[in-house]
Amino acid sequence: MITVLRVFLFGLFAIFIGLLFMGIGRKVIARIQLRYGPPFYQAFIDVGKLFSRKSITHNFVMDLGMVMSLGGLLATMLFVPIAGHVAIKTSTNLIVIMYLMAIGYLGMAMAVAASGNPNATIGVSRALTMMLGYEVPFFTVMLGLIIFNGTSSLELISNAQAGSILNWNMIKFPLAFIAAEIALQAMMGEKPFDAMIAPAEIASGPMVELSGKYLGLAFLTHAVAIFVETAIIVNLFMGGASNVFTFVLKQFEIYLITVFIEAVFPRFKIEQAVKFLWTVPMGIAVIQLILILV
């Protein structure tokens, strides 16, 4: 009973923080573009509105895919330690996390393929190609850290950086941090790696057929994705945190970097994006890996 309650609490917390980050991110982008921007709670209003609307479904697979994509990310989130708290304790959670994170995208792919819209299919094929692009450098970075720490437990890696700020992997392995930061940009689907969404080109890609509740679920999925991805970076490079508040603050710093890059960059074409991800961050990650091994 307590475990179920914990799982629920972790899920709600991730959704709440993710939506809050999304709202603040929109505000920050607006200020960079010299606009007032929406209020910071706009994301909550949007989700509330979307869930109250009538929605159009095409078939059962579409419903299943949307729920699967949210469920996959929520399952990932249960393995991520947040300031020492973790819903499900395992000793090798980093591998589980990377494995489960793909389920979110696969669920989305299933849902939009079932909707049968050509724009959506193009969008999701781009998203999966992009996944191929960013996972290679990100896994290389993680491999370096796993070899250095001799463990694939996210908790132990973050505990190993305790003490002063100089113990952080961010300071110790700056090259790995830069490579992971670029991969994170692609992971979140922010500019310059947002070829899968591209509203002007393929009419918001995977989301093109999603109306009402389905779009609301996609919003929640994105919110949880933001939470999980920033939490992994905070644990890997910024030494976790002693309490939840500090942890969320560190997550916010990471998210803010992403938003700043998003606000000023145009969009890569998909082949340019994969080429870039496989050369620049991959090269940096390999150099770091060699430095760790030597």
Next chain:
Amino acid sequence: MELPPAMTSRWDVERFGIGPMATPRQADVLLVTGYVSLKTLKRIIRTYEQMPEPKWVLAFGSCTVNGGIYWDSYNTITNLAEYIPVDITVSGCMPRPEAVMDALQTLMKMIQSGEAGAYKKYKENYEYYKANQDRVLKKTVPILGQTPEMDLEGKNEDAKE
């Protein structure tokens, strides 16, 4: 023409929580900006019918209200409200971006007070709207050669097409 400045930095309609959407599936409000030719009308009806309920229509500029300077043109319609239900109109030629924002906020107030529900009218009086649509869309049939039946009826095909 008034919408890009309304959406971007100068007037910034996003501060009221209003933003452009790329597909009719995600949209709440359909803005019909400027004169409506018969070919455009066919697409407007199709877009409108693809939107999920609740949905609202904002007719923008004099042309959608009474034809504007195109009032005697052979291939534009003069009153949009005869073909799809319009919730709110913005008159002027052309209205300023402030007028768009004011109209959208008025529409928000109307929705809250329950005044704006023209999409229900469309379902109740579908025969009336359909008859009007068919009457004018007949004119879009080319003189030489037949068009497929689907175009003649101006029917809303499924998005799967």
